[in-house]
Amino acid sequence: MPMNAGDIERMIKEAIPDATVTIRDLAGDGDHYAAEIVSESFRGKTRVQQHQAVNRALKGKLGDELHALALQTSAPKD
Template sequence: MPMNATDIERMIKEAIPDASVTIRDLAGDGDHYAAEIVSESFRGKSRVQQHQMVYKALQGNMGGELHALALQTSAPAS
């Protein structure tokens, strides 16, 4: 069963409490999402490290219940 956007957002915010999360369903199938995540905890980290933080927050659901997630991560503008 696919994950819904609310669950994705909740999992990210539980792991990265200060995150501002915007989720879009790209295909209308509940299986392909895009997420924009802004968090101070990303500051000074590479894009790969930022994405790893998000994947960790999803607790192994990437590739399983969550088939595709396009990520855009950043620290807040200074």
């Protein structure tokens, strides 16, 4: 069963409370999303570390209930 955008956003915000999260459904099928996540907790971390934090937040759902998630992560701009 596919995930909805609200569930994805909720899971990310539970794990990264200060995050600003924008989710887009890329194919209209509830299986292919893009997410832009901005968090102060990403400052000083590599892109890989940022993406790993998001993947942990999704608790193993990526690749299962959530088929594809294109990530764009960053720390807030000054």
